[in-house]
C-alpha cells in the first residue's frame with residue numbers, strides 16, 4: 412500500500428426522511444440563538460418552513476442566493492447577517508445556497524447548518540467560490556465547512572427528475588476523479604466507490620418515481636460520500652473542463668458535468684486503469700466511460716454540449732482555456748487531444764475505452 416495522509420474534516424451529519432424535525436435541536440447544539448435562513452428565490456417556501464421550525468431562533472430570511480455566488484449577492488447577504496446580528500446561517504437548497512452561506516462564513520466565521528436539496532455536495536467541502544467581474548475564484552478555508560448537515564430525502568422529492576439526474580452525475584464526477592487523485596487515500600477511495608454505487612442505483616428509481624423515498628435516500632447518501640471525496644482530495648481534468656465551460660461559456664453546472672464526465676474518463680483511462688476498473692465495478696458496467704455515458708443517457712440526461720446551445724465555433728477557445736493553468740491530471744494535458752475530447756462531448760459521441768474492463 413502506498414503511503415498517504417488522511418485529514419478528516421469534522422461535520423455532524425443528521426440523515427433520514429423527516430430529519431428536518433431535528434433542526435431546533437441541532438441549532439441548539441451549535442449554541443446559536445439567531446439564525447439567518449438562506450435560500451434562492453425559488454426555494455423561499457422551504458426557507459419559510461425552516462424559519463417557522465426555528466421560531467424565535469430565526470433572525471430572518473435572505474432569499475437572494477444565485478448560481479456561482481456573484482459578489483453582489485455575497486455582499487448583500489453579509490450585510491443582512493450583520494444587520495440582523497445573526498450568529499448562524501442555515502442554508503436550505505443546492506450548491507448555490509450553500510455557497511452563499513460559505514461567502515458569509517468566509518468573512519464572519521459564522522457557523523453554517525446546511526440542508527442540501529440537490530446532490531452537488533458543497534455541504535461537505537471547505538471549498539468556496541465567489542464570482543466577481545465575470546471571473547469565479549475558488550479557494551479553501553476551514554471556516555466555510557458547514558458544522559452540521561441535515562440530509563432529509565423528503566426535501567429532495569421536489570427536485571425535478573432531470574435536475575436530479577444531472578446533479579447526481581455532478582456528484583459522481585467528484586468520486587470518479589477522487590479515485591485517481593494525486594493525494595487520494597484508501598478511505599476516500601472507499602467512499603468514492605460506495606458513492607458511485609449509491610448514485611447509480613438511485614437514479615432509475617428516481618426516474619421511475621420522483622417521490623421514491625428509498626431512491627432519494629440512496630442519492631443523498633451518495634451525495635454525502637461523493638461530496639466528502641471532493642472536499643478531501645484534489646480534482647483534475649474533468650473539473651477543470653467543467654469550470655471552463657461554466658465560467659467562460661455560461662453553460663449550466665450540473666449538465667456540463669453530466670456531458671463531460673464520460674469523455675474526461677475516456678481521456679484519463681490509459682493513465683488510470685485501476686480507477687477505471689473501480690468506477691466500472693461501482694456502477695456495474697464493463698467500461699467506466701461508456702457506462703457513465705449510458706447511465707446519463709438511459710436516465711434521460713443530455714449527452715451533447717450542442718444540446719446545451721454551445722456553438723461548435725467556441726470549442727477552440729474552450730480548449731485553449733482548459734489547457735491553460737491545468738489542474739494536476741494523471742495523463743498529461745495535450746491540446747490536440749483535449750480539443751478532440753471537446754468535439755466528442757459537443758457531438759454527444761459514446762466513448763468506449765476498453766481499458767477499464769471490470770474484472
Ligand SMILES: NC(=O)C1=CN([C@@H]2O[C@H](COP(=O)(O)OP(=O)(O)OC[C@H]3O[C@@H](n4cnc5c(N)ncnc54)[C@H](OP(=O)(O)O)[C@@H]3O)[C@@H](O)[C@H]2O)C=CC1
Nearest residue numbers: 451453454478479505506507528529531533536538569570
Ligand atoms: N464549493 C463546493 O464544494 C461546490 C460548489 N458547487 C457550486 O454549487 C453550484 C451548483 O449547485 P447545484 O446544486 O447544482 O445548483 P443550485 O443550487 O443552483 O440548484 C440547481 C437547481 O435545483 C433547483 N432546486 C434546488 N432545490 C430544489 C428543491 N428542493 N425543489 C425543486 N428545485 C430545487 C434549483 O431551483 P431554484 O433556483 O428555484 O432554487 C436550481 O434550479 C455551482 O455554483 C457550483 O460551482 C457545487 C459543488 C461543490
Ligand SMILES: O=C(O)/C=C\C(=O)CC(=O)O
Nearest residue numbers: 538539540549581650653
Ligand atoms: O466552483 C465551486 O464553487 C467549487 C467547486 C465546484 O463547483 C465543484 C464542481 O465543479 O462541482
